[in-house]
Amino acid sequence: MTTQTSTRPILLVEDNPADLDLTRRAFARRKLVNPLTVARDGQEVLDWIPRWAAGEPLPLVVLLDLKLPRIDGLEVLRRLREDPVSRDLPVVVLTSSSEDRDIEAAYRLRANSYIVKPVDFDKFMEVAAQIELYWCLLNKPPR
Secondary structure, rough: OOOOHHOEEEEEEOHHHHHHHHHHHHHHHHHOOOOOOEEEEEHHHHHHHHHOOOOOOOOOEEOOOOOOOOOHHHHHHHHHOOOOOOOOEEEEEEOOOOHHHHHHHHHOOOOOEEEEEEOOOHHHHHHHHHHHHHHHHHOOOOO
């Protein structure tokens, strides 16, 4: 992993305190090198776009919940894809929804992956390990 890739943050978009804690604990247990930045609603994510345009490092990957306050995850994904700064940013939908309409909508909006959150901690650890392995170690993101 290059230094630039290892220092880029992972942007976790999650409003549920229990899921946020679970994700933080899973990544801490995995000793994830990349810092974890948190946005607790859709508007917070969109507020990052001008900061990225001004030169702040883009996240390595965005882990996006769909059920968010203020602006829902699908709308966030649509707006990320519309902006030249974030258009090619890898976005993994990480949500409790397994509904076909949500899955289809996310892929229509160019989500890179769709993962249904497991409720069991050990299974969530497996998901965290796979996210780390693929998105932080193997995948080559755009700059």
